[in-house]
Amino acid sequence: MNVLRGSMPHLVLDKISIHYDGQPAPAVERVSIDVAGDDFVVLVGRSGCGKTSLLNVAAGLVTPARGNATTDGRPITAPGSDRTVVFQNDALFPWLTARENVAFALRLRGVRPAERARRADELLALVKLGDAGDKRIWELSGGMRQRVGLARALAAEPQFLLLDEPLGALDALTRERMQTTLLDLWTASHAGVLMVTHGIEEALVLATRIVVLAPGPGRVVRSFEPGFSRRYAAGEGIRAIKADPAFAAARGELTDAIFEGEAA
Ligand SMILES: Nc1ncnc2c1ncn2[C@@H]1O[C@H](COP(=O)(O)OP(=O)(O)OP(=O)(O)O)[C@@H](O)[C@H]1O
Numbered sequence: 048m049n050v051l052r053g054s055m056p057h058l059v060l061d062k063i064s065i066h067y068d069g070q071p072a073p074a075v076e077r078v079s080i081d082v083a084g085d086d087f088v089v090l091v092g093r094s095g096c097g098k099t100s101l102l103n104v105a106a107g108l109v110t111p112a113r114g115n116a117t118t119d120g121r122p123i124t125a126p127g128s129d130r131t132v133v134f135q136n137d138a139l140f141p142w143l144t145a146r147e148n149v150a151f152a153l154r155l156r157g158v159r160p161a162e163r164a165r166r167a168d169e170l171l172a173l174v175k176l177g178d179a180g181d182k183r184i185w186e187l188s189g190g191m192r193q194r195v196g197l198a199r200a201l202a203a204e205p206q207f208l209l210l211d212e213p214l215g216a217l218d219a220l221t222r223e224r225m226q227t228t229l230l231d232l233w234t235a236s237h238a239g240v241l242m243v244t245h246g247i248e249e250a251l252v253l254a255t256r257i258v259v260l261a262p263g264p265g266r267v268v269r270s271f272e273p274g275f276s277r278r279y280a281a282g283e284g285i286r287a288i289k290a291d292p293a294f295a296a297a298r299g300e301l302t303d304a305i306f307e308g309e310a311a
């Protein structure tokens with residue numbers, strides 16, 4: 048935990064509206080989200096409510112029509128190495144091996160060639176792909192590719208990790224294991240996380256704050272601070288946390304918030 052709270056980095060989306068060219072209505076209207084350097088903020092909401100669009104603003108890939116996006120008070124105008132993104136559909140180099148994909152991010156950071164392979168293998172081991180370094184991307188399953196994408200994002204040692212459904216292609220069991228892996232990565236990396244998911248339990252397990260969006264246009268309808276991930280970080284087991292009646296209550300509340308106002 049950073050004791051110098053005043054120096055903690057902040058990623059701030061302030062009253063962001065997004066209006067795509069040629070669209071009659073804005074995709075997102077006046078959404079504000081603040082991600083501190085030790086936060087794990089999760090965006091949830093029905094398809095089309097603007098989750099990916101907001102992540103792309105934070106990444107510097109989409110320019111908002113109105114509002115300010117900043118890190119540490121500086122405007123976000125382009126992608127930067129302080130913020131790395133794992134996309135909904137991964138963007139790995141299919142002809143390279145898993146190790147080479149991760150090493151590529153290390154090269155961009157100026158890590159010496161002799162160090163790269165060793166560090167890449169460490170990162171692959173972190174995402175439970177320790178023995179897949181020599182495999183080419185096209186030889187890996189969708190879930191394995193997502194994990195290579197995570198390892199590559201971590202290689203940049205960013206201040207903020209931007210994750211768009213990073214576990215979406217995983218089977219249920221691997222996904223559950225990867226949730227705790229993600230929490231371990233979050234604790235170890237000291238990076239603030241802004242993540243999108245459709246998983247209700249996943250949001251509750253991972254988030255220090257959940258922001259619920261509704262579509263038409265995309266806007267914030269609720270914000271929760273579930274606190275389960277801080278309990279995990281403090282040493283409590285994930286099974287015990289999920290068995291807590293407070294977890295079931297939170298799940299009901301979050302489900303209601305997501306589907307509130309939806310036409311029957
Ligand atoms: N490049 C684009 N050009 C025009 N419209 C877009 C573009 N990208 C997204 N949109 C529109 O903006 C709205 C929000 O899309 P976005 O992808 O941000 O939603 P989402 O919440 O991520 O959805 P999902 O859960 O399906 O991934 C949608 O109506 C979508 O059609």
Ligand SMILES: [Mg+2]
Nearest residue numbers: 098099100135
């Ligand atoms: Mg999306």
